Amino acid sequence: MNSKLLDDFTKDVLETAKRNSTYRTLRTMETPESSHVKICVAGAHASSEQLLLASNSYLDLANIPELKQAMAQAVLDWGTGSGGARLTTGNKTPHNELENELAKFKGEEAAITFNTGYMANVGTISALCGKSDIIFSDALNHASIIDGIRLSRATCVVYKHNDMIDLERAIQESKAKAIGNEPSPNATKQKMLIVTDAVFSMDGDLANLPELLRIARTYNCLLMIDEAHATGVIGQTGRGLAEHYGCEHADVTVGTLSKAIACEGGFVAGKKQLIEFLKNKSRSFIFTTAMAPAMAAGALRNLQFLESHPERVLQLQENVKFFCEALQREGLNVPQSPSAIIPIIIGDEAAALNASARLLERGYVIPAIRYPTVAKGQARLRASLMATHTREELERATTAIVQVIRSTNYV
Template identity: 75%
Template sequence: MNERILDSFTKDALETARANNTYRSMRLMETPESSCVKIRMPDGASQEQILLASNSYLDLANIDELKQAMAQTVLEWGTGSGGARLTTGNKTPHQELEEFIAKFKGEESAITFNTGYMANVGTISALCGKNDFIFSDELNHASIIDGIRLSRAKCFVYKHNDMADLQRVIQEADKSRAYAPTLPAPRKLIVTDAVFSMDGDLANLPELLRIAKENDCLLMIDEAHATGVLGKTGRGLAEHYGCAHADVTVGTLSKTVAAEGGFVAGKQQLIDFLRNKARSFIFTTAMAPAVAAAACNNLRFIDAHPERVQNLRDNVKFFCDALRREGVNVDLSPSAIVPIVIGDEAKAMQVSAKLQEQGILIPAIRYPTVVKGQARLRASLMATHTQEQLQTAASIIAQAVKEGV
């Protein structure tokens, strides 16, 4: 092993990251995920924080009845699955979860993956190949980008949420076909996040459906930050708009659902196809049965408690209003994500650190997650935050932003 080479390039990369204020480290949380947590501070002490940094938007991870249900499943099914789903790993909890996802999403069928990342990578690379065209929003998640790269399809990136630009790149792609008339007609796929994770804004599903139909494209949406958040009962983007579903709906079980895994929901034939062609499904050990059962129980809880979705929406409005009253320029978010743009990477890190000292845990998001000069505090809310907590947080955030530390 050549340690000199390894040490040299890794050291250079880390030093560059530190110099550019993009170096990343982990904080230690000493209590379960909820609206308030205890964090290990740099001096070794534990400090209670209002958590404005969780994707567990409905705060399901620490509900006693759901924890007990998962514990009972471990006793019944053991701690692991023992194999891939197509060999020995397929268990009753996996099937029950997929059946309930399909019901919850209003689709014919569903398939689960070990992570949402694997769902995107596996689905895109199964649906498209090197002669196909993919049209991708410029702010799509890294898992979508990596899925496109693995597919080897030709990618056309359109301006964020710009339907006119999407139409333009589709026409550009169609014109390029004139130079390769001997190749089979390309499959065309539009792919987008439903909720964009750094800005909290929504994809225009009605327009995307129209454009896809008019241009013979498939439409795929990733509802990682939409499931359990959007729509009257948390069923996602289609419920929010009151429109038809995309051809392919991807989601995660590790955010609002507060378990682990990813899924694709759609027509039965699509799911049968992915079961046979998605490499990130075929060539991996199945998620533990207890995890599948927990995801299913948590989805049932969301289904039975639509008021929790409404509580989240009410909290987002209260928090945005409170920030504006304090002089912070934010828009009313349609999702659970409220970005507070700082701009400079170093300043964003300083403000975030200052807030943590004052009991508010809200991360600084920097390049390359967002473009340079657009560093921000990314607040993500829970249904269980109290108005008192949110008002306190808004006041402290406003003061820290105004002072610049």
């Protein structure tokens, strides 16, 4: 065993990350996920309570007593594990019930669940496309989309972020090139897939679904969107981009149960035939043990809670509007976010880390996002809100953010 080779390689990588202020460490929370948490802070004798402005649990469902009780009962009813893959012994009643509810919630014929949203993207893209196909991918798509494209071995064409003119140009050029290269009689018919995040996780902006639909129809492309940060957040009742824009759905809609739904797992919703196809062809569905049935039952109960409490979605949207306007009044260059994500650009990686650390000392959890998650020189504080944050809390957070930034002239 060549331990020195491994030690030297990993040491070099970690030391480089530390020099570049891109080294990652874990932060430990000692309380359940909610708007207020206790965190172990280095050098402190005891954990301190913080206002959490960093969670993807946008509707703050993870710590609701009745939902926790439902999950506990599900464990008692179904045990702690599934015992097998869905296609062998792992498929239990809660899986089917959850998928039926997801399809209904998304307004689709059917749905299929995966163990994570990452697995949903990887498994779906690599099942739909192969090496003879072309995938058009937004420049700011999530890593799970990028990895799915790599696994598919399809040709990847990256278009400028949210730039529909550039997307259309890229498709036209690819079609012209295909016409110029006469395929052999036995060649597989080429598919073209447009894939994009619905809400972009670092900037909080939305994909232009109506234009994407138009382009997909015009050029006979499939369209896939990932609504990880849109489900439970976008649209009057949290059903996503189609509800927000009042338009048709994409051919393939991916989502997650781990953010606004506050549980675990991912899903794909669409036509029944698409879902049957994924059951037969998606490797990340076929070759993995099913999520615990108790987890599926918990996700179902959380989803039903969301459906019966649309006021939580509206409260979240009102909080975002209030917070963005408060920051803007103080002179900060932040967008009026249409999602729950508000980026506060700092620029320098070390400066962003320092700002985040100073806010933590004052009782606010807002992480610094740095390269390679965002481009070099685009380091930022990434705030994400919950429906249960109060206006008083958001006002105090605004004051703290502005004071930290102004005291060091970051922006």
